[in-house]
Amino acid sequence: MDLNSRTPSGPIQQKWDRHRFELKLVNPANKRKYSVIVVGSGLAGGSAAATLSELGYQVKCFCFQDSPRRAHSIAAQGGINAAKNYQNDGDSIWRLFYDTVKGGDFRAREANVYRLAQISVNIIDQCVAQGVPFAREYGGLLANRSFGGAQVSRTFYARGQTGQQLLLGAYQALEKEIARGGVVMFARTEMLDLIVINGRARGIVARDMVTGKVQSHVADAVVLATGGYGNVFYLSTNAKGSNATAIWRAHKRGALFGNPCYTQIHPTCIPVSGEYQSKLTLMSESLRNDGRVWVSKQRGDQRPPDQIPDADRDYYLERKYPSFGNLAPRDIASRAAQEVCDDGRGVGPNGLGVFLDFADAIKRLGEERIRERYGNLFEMYQRITDENPYRVPMRIFPAVHYTMGGLWVDYDLMSTIPGLFVIGEANFSDHGANRLGASALMQGLADGYFIVPYTIGDYLAGAKLEKVGVDHAEVIGTEGIVNERVLRLLAVHGRRTVDSFHRELGKLMWDKCGMARSAEGLREAIQLIPALRDEFWQNVNVPGSDAELNQALEKAGRVADFLELGELMCRDALHREESCGGHFRVEYQTDEGEAKRDDERFAYVAAWEWRGDGAEPCLNREPLTFENVQLATRSYK
Amino acid sequence: MNLKLRIWRQSGPHAAGRFVEYQAPGISPDASFLEMLDVVNERLIENGEVPIAFDHDCREGICGSCGLMINGVAHGPDPGTATCQLHMRRFKDGDIITIEPWRARAFPVIRDLVVDRSAFDRIMQAGGFVSANTGSAPDGNAIPIPKDAVEQAMDAAQCIGCGACVAACPNGSASLFTGAKITHLGLLPQGQPERERRALGMVLQMDAEGFGGCTLFGECQDACPKQISIETISRMNRDFLRAMLTLRPASTGAAGAG
Numbered sequence: 001m002d003l004n005s006r007t008p009s010g011p012i013q014q015k016w017d018r019h020r021f022e023l024k025l026v027n028p029a030n031k032r033k034y035s036v037i038v039v040g041s042g043l044a045g046g047s048a049a050a051t052l053s054e055l056g057y058q059v060k061c062f063c064f065q066d067s068p069r070r071a072h073s074i075a076a077q078g079g080i081n082a083a084k085n086y087q088n089d090g091d092s093i094w095r096l097f098y099d100t101v102k103g104g105d106f107r108a109r110e111a112n113v114y115r116l117a118q119i120s121v122n123i124i125d126q127c128v129a130q131g132v133p134f135a136r137e138y139g140g141l142l143a144n145r146s147f148g149g150a151q152v153s154r155t156f157y158a159r160g161q162t163g164q165q166l167l168l169g170a171y172q173a174l175e176k177e178i179a180r181g182g183v184v185m186f187a188r189t190e191m192l193d194l195i196v197i198n199g200r201a202r203g204i205v206a207r208d209m210v211t212g213k214v215q216s217h218v219a220d221a222v223v224l225a226t227g228g229y230g231n232v233f234y235l236s237t238n239a240k241g242s243n244a245t246a247i248w249r250a251h252k253r254g255a256l257f258g259n260p261c262y263t264q265i266h267p268t269c270i271p272v273s274g275e276y277q278s279k280l281t282l283m284s285e286s287l288r289n290d291g292r293v294w295v296s297k298q299r300g301d302q303r304p305p306d307q308i309p310d311a312d313r314d315y316y317l318e319r320k321y322p323s324f325g326n327l328a329p330r331d332i333a334s335r336a337a338q339e340v341c342d343d344g345r346g347v348g349p350n351g352l353g354v355f356l357d358f359a360d361a362i363k364r365l366g367e368e369r370i371r372e373r374y375g376n377l378f379e380m381y382q383r384i385t386d387e388n389p390y391r392v393p394m395r396i397f398p399a400v401h402y403t404m405g406g407l408w409v410d411y412d413l414m415s416t417i418p419g420l421f422v423i424g425e426a427n428f429s430d431h432g433a434n435r436l437g438a439s440a441l442m443q444g445l446a447d448g449y450f451i452v453p454y455t456i457g458d459y460l461a462g463a464k465l466e467k468v469g470v471d472h473a474e475v476i477g478t479e480g481i482v483n484e485r486v487l488r489l490l491a492v493h494g495r496r497t498v499d500s501f502h503r504e505l506g507k508l509m510w511d512k513c514g515m516a517r518s519a520e521g522l523r524e525a526i527q528l529i530p531a532l533r534d535e536f537w538q539n540v541n542v543p544g545s546d547a548e549l550n551q552a553l554e555k556a557g558r559v560a561d562f563l564e565l566g567e568l569m570c571r572d573a574l575h576r577e578e579s580c581g582g583h584f585r586v587e588y589q590t591d592e593g594e595a596k597r598d599d600e601r602f603a604y605v606a607a608w609e610w611r612g613d614g615a616e617p618c619l620n621r622e623p624l625t626f627e628n629v630q631l632a633t634r635s636y637k
Numbered sequence: 638m639n640l641k642l643r644i645w646r647q648s649g650p651h652a653a654g655r656f657v658e659y660q661a662p663g664i665s666p667d668a669s670f671l672e673m674l675d676v677v678n679e680r681l682i683e684n685g686e687v688p689i690a691f692d693h694d695c696r697e698g699i700c701g702s703c704g705l706m707i708n709g710v711a712h713g714p715d716p717g718t719a720t721c722q723l724h725m726r727r728f729k730d731g732d733i734i735t736i737e738p739w740r741a742r743a744f745p746v747i748r749d750l751v752v753d754r755s756a757f758d759r760i761m762q763a764g765g766f767v768s769a770n771t772g773s774a775p776d777g778n779a780i781p782i783p784k785d786a787v788e789q790a791m792d793a794a795q796c797i798g799c800g801a802c803v804a805a806c807p808n809g810s811a812s813l814f815t816g817a818k819i820t821h822l823g824l825l826p827q828g829q830p831e832r833e834r835r836a837l838g839m840v841l842q843m844d845a846e847g848f849g850g851c852t853l854f855g856e857c858q859d860a861c862p863k864q865i866s867i868e869t870i871s872r873m874n875r876d877f878l879r880a881m882l883t884l885r886p887a888s889t890g891a892a893g894a895g
Contacts, residue, residue, distance in 0.1 A: 047771070050771070051770075051771040054771060065694060065700070066692060066702065066754055066755070067754065067755070067757065067758050067798065068758070069700075069701070069758075069798055070694055070695075070700045070701060070702050072694070072695060072700070074695065074699050074797075075695050075697060075700065084777070084778075122772075122774075124777045125774040125776055126771060126772075126774045128774065128780075128827070129775070129827055130766070130767050130769050130827070131767045131790075131821065131822045131825050131827045131828050133787050133790040133791040133794050133821065133825065134777075134787075135787065135791075136781075136783075136784050136787045137784065138784050140782050140783055140784065141778045141781055156777075158794075159795075161699070163699075164699055165794060168794065172765055172766035172767070173766060173769075173771075175765065175766055176762070176766040176768060178758075178762055179763065187755070187758075210747055210748075239694040239700065240693060240695075240696060273667045274665050274667055274668060276672045276673075277672070278669070278675055278696060279696050279697075281696075281697050282697075379717070380697065383698075383715075383722050384669075384722070384724065386726060449771045449772075450771070450772075453771070497679055497682045499675070541682060541683075543682050543686070543688060548648075548748070549690055549747060549748045549751065551688070551690055552688060
């Protein structure tokens, strides 16, 4: 397939402005003739649905939770980056652009990233206007803090709840539009397939999760804003319901999947405490502003932390990366934690943990200041572990958190299926091989408020869209496929629960396709996952029926999709014979254990094409050229 | 620890519900409450029974999806804690735990422990927003906001929309939920242009949904996982009174009852 990113020409600083002028417009009076479906109501989906409705389009928005305000964007803690340079410390759009490209280990599309940095300033303005209560200084102006991978203080935050507050801004705008009649909301409704007619995305087949009824919805364009696929690992910081079904179905209908192996492991999460563990809890990266990461210098040191003197402590991030120290980017900090644990110096009951210590910060700033900055995070930690982080160091360990990979999109955020737009974490763009902290929130809102509302107009104005109804043959056919699959899941009547399959897949993925990957491990996974998948379809036990609220059935469909996506991730990881960002291949590392890129062979986006059940997927390459940022070894020393 | 659970089962919105007893042996004290229910559900499925339905998502106390009455207390015994954040070390071996959905006329039961909270979204639709269309905003620093106002607004903005306030209130009132949003936006300059409309619209919608009135029990504040203060209800009442005195009835903007 010919991958054309349709990046505009010209100097990078002008591409987006010129493009907006060149994009076709839909006359204000004509917008109400077009309908758009938005799947997902998080930062990207909620902002897109609200904005498209404000512009005059007829919008239908879908979410599987009971209310659009429950989207997992809500859990983001730390903050949102923007190149305002309010702190006068040298920030600029160019610097944010540069930091993000470098942070992504030179595997992102330059033009997209520049646009993101450019739009970041508008996002803050929009959120403030909606009443998002960002932290302020005494003079009444917006406050900032620093975040990983940056040497300037450019992160805006609302205590430790920035995600929730930004999402509420978008949710409130969405509710305003629902009240106005511009958006029809379908909560507790899950997309189960994409309707493609004459090669264009024309709607979705969705299931009402209360009644079980399967129903089709047609539109002139479809926007997927369904988040990331971290739950393929079972244990992640994602919400339990987060899933890849919407993008996976679209993938099987022709939307190429970009860089599936780029998954991000966040360095500071609360360690696993038992077999029953259902998810991992994130401790915001902002904690690394004031906390110091360390382990003992001695192997098997059983002394309680307050009895280990400073001389015996290895502040390994400060030692290895003097200029970034505890704020080294996530992939680097995660691998460093794994390294010291592998060396037998991990802490906690199962030796899989490192200390994040606030003793020095408390001594320097006082407990009150620390409480003001991180109060809710410290409380969260104490509730889960029953340990008091004001008195003893926190124990943390890396955990799957974010997926840089996702459906491939061009500069207009359109996938390889015309009329199917993908925004937020669900798409592959902007973050390259590693996402910097505080940039996911930025990307979701940039895509939803300020990009797709423009680019979708160009598509609608240019496409000759015939009227389709829910009685169209293709619609009926797709519905049939969905119904057949639901019934198939219920008919197996096997011996194993859905969760038991999910756990097994998750462990397999963590072991073979986690922080450190090897050709041998990946090849093994590529054998084991299809076998597990076959067993699933022969031995899964899904209780109940399809004509009722059935949470086991919901999970079963999602796990069935993870059992396919996991295999693609391993294939992608196997083919990429280099280490970059979140993708670390043990065979390709420097003598010091840092990632070793191969820019000559792998400076491209791997966009995979589904070729059918049992067939190997087909690799398409979008070459990446770096005209503005010099390719360099990514060093944070 | 070994526990005995009494759990509300109800197969559909119009079915009669009842308490069913379940044994939960071998539960780790470090497990969370919902992880304990996961374990119970796995065993039920393995025994060919229908698992217990309950809402949950983030499992870290921020999305507001989860909500169980545990021994008659919304979100269980710990203050400032959502159901998903409650850990089994709070209970002891041999305990009997009664688990129910939120009980309120405005939150009809859908199935087992799952209730319909769409009334909350309709209250938001009646004014819980600032009308600022995308693209029209001035610079973020154009309007300085006193730090105290922001901190107070943030305190109120922390509401996760879980409904524990309603479940805990003997009147089934949604005043804390509604008051929290009115307070959050009412304290900020951006919320001023629509302040009266908002209070009027949201309070009238709250009433139309069938929630009860506030008679200052204060149970809501104690049940709230984000420890929102009932001062937000005072502010709501004040803004509502101002609205009643300054606005004409036609300009409420309230949506119809759900």
